[in-house]
Amino acid sequence: MTSRELLYVKTVTEEKSISKAAKKLFIAQPSLSQSLQRIEESLATKLFNRTSAGLTLTFAGERYYQTACKILKIFEDFEDEISDINNLKTGRIQMGITNHLSTIILPEIMPEFKARCPHIELHICEETTANLESQLLAGKLDFAILHAPKEDPNPLLVNEFLAKDPFIAALSTEHPLLERAIKKEGYPHPVLELKLLKNEPFIMVHKQQRIRHVSDYILSKAGIRRPNIVLTLKNYETALGMAGQGIGVTLLPDDYARITHLTTPPVLLSIDEEYSPNWDLCITTLNGGFLSRADRYLISLVRKYF
Helix, strand or coil, X not given: CCHHXXXXXXXXXXXXXXXXXXXXXXXXXXXXXXXXXHHHHHHCCCCEEEECXXXXXXXXXXXXXXXXXXXXXXXXXXXXXXXXXXXXXXXXXXXXECHHHHHHHHHHHHHHHHHHCCCEEEEEEECCHHHHHHHHHCCCCCEEEEECCCCCCCCCEEEEEEEEEEEEEEECCCCHHHHHCECCCCCCCCEECHHHXXXXXXXXXXXXXXXXXXXXXXXXXXXXXXXXXXXXXXXXXXXXXXXXXXXXXXXXXXXXXXXXXXXXXXXXXXXXXXXCCEEEEXXXXXXXXXXXXXXXXXXXXHHHHC
């Protein structure tokens, strides 16, 4: 039972004539007659009584007509809904973003998005990078805004790189290595040779966090493959505060480290570019996954502002 067959029976019923229905459907009358015959044969029952006064419905024909009207109305409503989705009048976005990035990115893009798409449902999942990637792979998110891995990216995910954000080293104000830091053009802070930290105690976030992945990568490029980690925690702000207290050294993204409420803030030092001391802000999608027009519009705003 196809939509075309439903339409044929509905039109013939309402026109009470095959010839009139054929004209309305823009098909040849013999073709319509043959189609009706095939429909009746497939159902093994008559839908129409053929009388000298014209066509009337059998009981089975009445049920077919009623059902055809309902189904075709569903098709029509669905086509209208698809049209609204394509014109950004309605729809839903399942978007993922890390907790910190949400505080930076969402306030920038949301005013313009909501002004253009006030009726689009926006479901935002704020999670760690690892959890966001898992939800993308499970098909629970349309896309995510996060930082890409330094090594071994998942081939099932596609990362569109937007910007590089530098990492810095945070040391206490009393640390003797501060005297070894050198001001260099193009760096926001004095540059410390990373190899000098080989024997220093480190404060790190957990291995599941992307900050840790990038920190390990940067240290390994400096030949520090087994750093002396004295404290492991989840909150990067706490790590920064502990560095300020002289508990150890920590590596963090520069924009994460610009915190002013610490009573004893650490000194921030840049890391030489030879160690690739940065992470990449990116839009991550499932390889081969579908993005609606609303998804693509919101992504375009992320590109525009970041």
